[in-house]
Amino acid sequence: IHEIIPNTILLTQTITLFDNQALKQSLQMNLTAKAPTLKTSLQFKSNVDFSRINQLLNNNVVPLYLRNISSKLTATTKLRPNIIIDYGYSSELSYLGFDSKPAKLAFTKNKLMLTSTIFLFKDKIGLKLKQEYFNATGLTSRGTFFFSDLSISYFRKKNRIELFIDNITNQREYFHFNTFGNTQIWNIFQLRPRQFLLKHSFTF
Secondary structure: OOEEEEEEEEEEEEEEEOOOEEEEEEEEEEEEEEEHHHOEEEEEEEEEEEEEEEEEEOOEEEEEEEEEEEEEEEEEEEEEOOEEEEEEEEEEEEEEEEOOOOOEEEEEEEEEEEEEEEEEOOOOEEEEEEEEEEEEEOOOOEEEEEEEEEEEEEEEOOEEEEEEEEOOOOOOEEEEEEEEOOEEEEEEEEOOOOEEEEEEEEOO
């Protein structure tokens, strides 16, 4: 690592009053590093949230504790001027616990991304392949999804021809969820089937 930009650490605390009192603490950290010898730049972000909400359970007020840990690592590598690779990994873990009982792992989300861009024949032809792996696990549901897109472009003088192939794996749906305090929100997305698009552009 040739250069590391100083860390950024932020601690915040908020108190919100609604039906019951909620206490939330958040810790954030950002780190950026560069490695010219490897022709790679990296960025790491991490966030930790601690929440406590008084939950009404069986006519008794019981504290509900939530700990949410998220992190994201992204990097870009230039193997050559005409070959660029972007990749990243993100993860989110949520732990739930009542009263003084130990918190248990309740939700997990993992995402792996890889994008390769290559230019050939004096940058007249471009190839771009984007791949994503997504895994989510909840209390009652679990899913693993893989997405892949490909684009091929050709440049000549004032003409540009592009072919897009989206959703190569023909994934028809996937779900995603977020946790906020003691609430979990589920989203189910319906996707278009595999599709091809040919585009021609002319510059005057």
